[in-house]
Amino acid sequence: MTKKDLASLLHKRMGLNLKESVRIVDKFFEIIVESLAKGDDVKLPKFGSLKIQTRKPRVGRNPSTGERIEISKRRAIVFRPSKILRATLNNITQSDQDE
Numbered sequence: 373m374t375k376k377d378l379a380s381l382l383h384k385r386m387g388l389n390l391k392e393s394v395r396i397v398d399k400f401f402e403i404i405v406e407s408l409a410k411g412d413d414v415k416l417p418k419f420g421s422l423k424i425q426t427r428k429p430r431v432g433r434n435p436s437t438g439e440r441i442e443i444s445k446r447r448a449i450v451f452r453p454s455k456i457l458r459a460t461l462n463n464i465t466q467s468d469q470d471e
Contacts, residue, residue, distance in 0.1 A: 375401065408449060420453040 375397050382393040404422065407414050414422040429445045453461075 416454075418454055418456045420451055420457055423450050423452070424448070425450045 376394075379390065379393040379397045382388050382396060383390045386393075388396070404414050408422060408424055411424055413424075416422075425448050427446050427448050430443050432441050432443045433439065434441055
């Protein structure tokens with residue numbers, strides 16, 4: 373699913389103007405990015421949370437040459453699904469396998 377798909381669903385399900393739907397979706401993601409950039413956690417009830425995690429520098433290897441390389445310290449986004457989302461995904465997966 374893309375941002376365009378999300379905007380289209382908002383347009384169809386809520387009767388919003390398509391341009392307005394696109395603006396809402398764009399603003400939603402803009403707010404999330406700004407919050408994460410400031411170091412704030414983003415919690416979306418019934419969906420999950422996004423957090424910034426600092427990864428320590430480490431030594432890695434180039435997979436094609438085997439050469440050792442230094443991987444610098446960096447920040448990464450970590451997504452943790454809510455219990456409700458996990459349960460929903462597991463129920464769907466189990467019912468799909470039962471068929």
